[in-house]
Amino acid sequence: MLDAEAYKLMYSLCSPEKPDQKSFDDLIRLFGKQMLPQEIPLAERFKFYQARKGEEESPKEWAASIRGLAVRCKFGNELNNCLRDKFFCGYEKGPVLDRLLEEKITVSLEEMVALAENKMAAQNHFQQQMATGTTNMKTEALQYVERRRGKEKATNRNTEPPRTSEKCRACGKPDHEKAKCSFRNYFCRICNKKGHLAVVCFENKANENKNTKYILNRHYYVEDQRPLPHDDLELFSIENEGDRGSSFKIDLTVNKVKLTFQIETGASVSAISEKCYKNKLSHLPLLKTDKVFYFYNGMRVLPVGYINADITYNSVKKHLKIYVMINGGPPNAGRDLLEMYNSKFSDVNFVRVEHRNLDELLTKYKNLFELGLGKFTKGTASINIKDIVTPHFIKYRPVPYAIKEKVEIELNRLLSLGVIEPVDFSDWATPVVPVLKKGEQEVRLCGDYKVTINPCIEVDKYPLPRIEDFLGALSGGKKFSKLDLSQAYQQICVDDESEELFTISTHKGLFRYNRLTYGVVSAPAKFQKIMESLLSGIEGIEILLNDILVTGPSDEKHLSRLEKVLRILSEAGFRLNIEKCEFFKEQFEYLGY
Numbered sequence: 001m002l003d004a005e006a007y008k009l010m011y012s013l014c015s016p017e018k019p020d021q022k023s024f025d026d027l028i029r030l031f032g033k034q035m036l037p038q039e040i041p042l043a044e045r046f047k048f049y050q051a052r053k054g055e056e057e058s059p060k061e062w063a064a065s066i067r068g069l070a071v072r073c074k075f076g077n078e079l080n081n082c083l084r085d086k087f088f089c090g091y092e093k094g095p096v097l098d099r100l101l102e103e104k105i106t107v108s109l110e111e112m113v114a115l116a117e118n119k120m121a122a123q124n125h126f127q128q129q130m131a132t133g134t135t136n137m138k139t140e141a142l143q144y145v146e147r148r149r150g151k152e153k154a155t156n157r158n159t160e161p162p163r164t165s166e167k168c169r170a171c172g173k174p175d176h177e178k179a180k181c182s183f184r185n186y187f188c189r190i191c192n193k194k195g196h197l198a199v200v201c202f203e204n205k206a207n208e209n210k211n212t213k214y215i216l217n218r219h220y221y222v223e224d225q226r227p228l229p230h231d232d233l234e235l236f237s238i239e240n241e242g243d244r245g246s247s248f249k250i251d252l253t254v255n256k257v258k259l260t261f262q263i264e265t266g267a268s269v270s271a272i273s274e275k276c277y278k279n280k281l282s283h284l285p286l287l288k289t290d291k292v293f294y295f296y297n298g299m300r301v302l303p304v305g306y307i308n309a310d311i312t313y314n315s316v317k318k319h320l321k322i323y324v325m326i327n328g329g330p331p332n333a334g335r336d337l338l339e340m341y342n343s344k345f346s347d348v349n350f351v352r353v354e355h356r357n358l359d360e361l362l363t364k365y366k367n368l369f370e371l372g373l374g375k376f377t378k379g380t381a382s383i384n385i386k387d388i389v390t391p392h393f394i395k396y397r398p399v400p401y402a403i404k405e406k407v408e409i410e411l412n413r414l415l416s417l418g419v420i421e422p423v424d425f426s427d428w429a430t431p432v433v434p435v436l437k438k439g440e441q442e443v444r445l446c447g448d449y450k451v452t453i454n455p456c457i458e459v460d461k462y463p464l465p466r467i468e469d470f471l472g473a474l475s476g477g478k479k480f481s482k483l484d485l486s487q488a489y490q491q492i493c494v495d496d497e498s499e500e501l502f503t504i505s506t507h508k509g510l511f512r513y514n515r516l517t518y519g520v521v522s523a524p525a526k527f528q529k530i531m532e533s534l535l536s537g538i539e540g541i542e543i544l545l546n547d548i549l550v551t552g553p554s555d556e557k558h559l560s561r562l563e564k565v566l567r568i569l570s571e572a573g574f575r576l577n578i579e580k581c582e583f584f585k586e587q588f589e590y591l592g593y
Contacts, residue, residue, distance in 0.1 A: 044072040048082075053090035055185060059116035063087060063109060084109040091116075092180075095123055095467075102466075122468055172200040248362075248578070250333055253312040254322070255284060259331050267334035269293075271323045274304050276331060281307060286324060293323075301325070313341060314371055341371070357559055358583060365566040373417045374491040374575030378534065381516050381526050383498040389456040391427035396505040399434065404507075406443045407434050411508060414445070419490050420511040426503040428452060429510060433519075447504045449519045460525035465544055470590075473542040477551025481562055482588065483569075484580035488546030489523055491574055492516040492530065534572060538564050549590070558584065 010019050013030045022030075048069045053062045066086050075082045087109055091097040099119045100112060107115075167174050170181040178184055178195075185194065188201050248263045257280050261270070277286065286305040293301050304324040311318045318340050362369075399407050414420045430447040437444055474480065485491065494502065494516055502513035502520070516523050524545060531543045540561050542549045550565055552558030562583075569576070582588055 041072065041074045044069070044074075048073050048086065051086070051090065059087075059113045059120070062090060063113050066090070080109060084112055087112050087116075096120060099466075119468075122471070167200075169200060170196045172197070250313070252333070254281060254309045257281060261331045261333035261337075262329075263338070264332045264334055265338070267332055268336065269323055270320060270332060270334040270337045271303070271325050272331045273329065274324055274326050277304075277307070277324045281309075284309065289323070291323070311337065311340075316341065358562075361559065361563055361566065362583075365570050368566060368570055368574065368576045369578040369581075370575065372575065373419065373487055374485075375573045376492045376530070377571075377573040379530075380493045380495045381498070381530070382495045383453075383501055383520070383522060384458040385453075385456050385501070386458055392452040393427065393429040394431050394451060394505065395429070396507050397431045397433075399507055403434055403436065403443055406436075407432075407445065407506070408508065410434075410443050410445050411506065411511065414511075419515045420504075420513050423503060423510045423512045426500055426510055426512065428501050429503050429505040432504045432506050444518070445504070446519045447502070447513075447517060449521070453501050454519075454521040457520070457522050459522045460529065462525040462529045464524065464528055465542065470542050470544070470549070474540070474549060474551050476553050477540065477558070478553060479551065479555065479558055479584045479586055480588065481550040481558070481583045481585070482581060482590070483548040483550070483565065484577045485546040485548075486575045486577035489518060489527055490515040492527060534568060535565060541565060547590075555584070 007019075010027065010030070014022055014027075019027065048066065051066060051069055053065075057065070063083075066083055070079060070083060070086075073082075084107065088097060088100040091100065096116055096119050100115060103112070103115065168176055168178050168181050170178045171183045183197055188194075188196050188198050191201055250261050250263055252259055252261050259272075259276075259280065272281070277284075284307045286307060289303060289306050291303065293303065304326055306321045306323045309320055309322045311320050318337075320337055320340065411420070415422075430449050430452040433446050433448050434443045435446055436442075493514060499512050499514050502517055504511050504513070516527065527545055528543070531545075531548070535541060535543060535548070538561055540550060540552050540557070548565060550558065550562050552561055
């Protein structure tokens with residue numbers, strides 16, 4: 001039955017014919033066209049592409065949502081690709097999106113959903129471990145002395161100076177809001193609440209000043225009364241009561257007398273005891289000084305005097321003032337000596353050796369920590385070029401005058417180490433790109449190989465480990481050690497056929513690398529393959545390019561694995577960067593974790 005309005009509409013739709021002249025199916029079809037909404041594919045696609053994944057929406061729920069939105073979009077044969085692309089585009093920047101973008105273009109939507117679920121599950125598991133403390137990680141406060149206008153004030157190392165810009169309430173960093181922060185869904189390991197990290201936790205701030213009873217170590221750190229020119233924040237090493245440790249030592253020749261110095265990064269000057277001076281260096285004149293020094297606890301001390309000494313280390317002679325102290329301990333190598341040899345020990349993580357065996361182990365393999373560049377002795381790297389290629393020779397690019405001298409110093413350094421050698425002719429030549437190192441006045445020279453050999457190289461398909469592999473391999477470890485290879489790539493020699501490919505063009509002429517160098521597209525894969533082959537079979541280690549992580553379920557197992565790694569590296573001719581190595585740490589940051 002139809003009411004008057006419906007019949008009037010039917011009559012109008014059938015005009016000029018009458019409704020009784022139409023069949024029932026025709027009348028239904030006419031009403032359907034009139035009543036059903038018109039499909040507009042472009043409008044539906046606009047809705048599809050504008051959709052965003054909800055914060056609490058799971059990967060499966062998000063996939064079902066975009067499937068529903070795609071029903072009227074008429075994608076045709078491209079439906080599966082559009083659904084897959086929309087799935088990962090709905091995620092904001094973070095670990096899940098990073099994992100999805102690693103996949104190849106052939107990945108399907110179902111595989112994307114599974115990857116997202118696995119990544120979220122691993123991430124949530126790690127956060128729960130951090131929140132419950134099952135990872136056996138803990139943090140201890142360090143203190144530094146802040147010197148302002150002649151006054152000293154001890155403050156917590158983790159306390160940052162106030163900033164004028166507003167900080168994010170989720171991570172504590174400036175320049176973005178919490179709604180846009182990638183850490184807004186993380187769980188705090190302090191209060192176990194969702195929405196912020198421990199660095200901005202209110203409970204952490206309320207308790208950070210508790211239980212901070214410290215005593216001085218047996219080593220006394222001497223500070224010059226006058227402020228140092230490079231920094232006014234002096235970091236001192238502080239140990240909890242009952243801790244015992246030993247510092248690194250270095251053998252030096254002082255005016256033809258061999259002495260063992262203890263490295264003290266907390267001291268601005270180098271010093272020896274009066275007893276040491278009288279027994280071994282009394283032939284040097286003792287000069288007067290008006291300098292005044294202070295220990296960490298503020299105690300004022302006057303030196304007996306100083307000597308002008310000729311220091312020899314690794315056949316390099318330098319001139320240095322060494323201060324003579326009353327009742328001093330072993331000879332101390334301060335920052336003045338370390339910086340003189342460009343050791344940059346002011347940034348070193350101070351190593352507290354908790355086990356006599358570790359101290360003996362580091363002494364046994366001290367050749368690994370010597371200055372200079374290592375050389376891999378177990379083989380060479382080879383670069384494979386495609387069958388039909390045309391050599392590319394590109395002349396050097398102008399170097400800014402502000403860093404021209406630094407570039408020449410770096411070229412001379414590489415020449416002295418045997419990394420490069422000058423050549424008169426080459427079919428290949430790559431312009432050099434000087435990169436100023438962060439926080440330093442030195443430059444690193446990298447060839448712009450993307451315009452020459454990189455398109456012609458057959459790239460090795462050797463995979464690099466992912467963070468999930470790291471967490472899995474290191475699970476069950478109590479403490480962790482990190483070894484850092486110094487100038488990693490340049491410790492690997494290349495064969496004769498590959499040397500010409502690495503030729504660089506500079507304002508000083510052509511130079512040919514005989515070591516693996518930065519900027520070559522296949523260098524990371526080749527280096528990773530060499531390191532994994534060299535250290536294969538050792539449990540509890542993980543390798544990512546120049547970093548080697550070592551752990552174990554106990555200190556004894558940890559030390560055993562560490563010794564195997566150091567022995568193999570020493571036999572292979574490698575050198576480690578002591579400034580970036582850490583040993584038996586309960587916690588350190590790596591790759592943002």
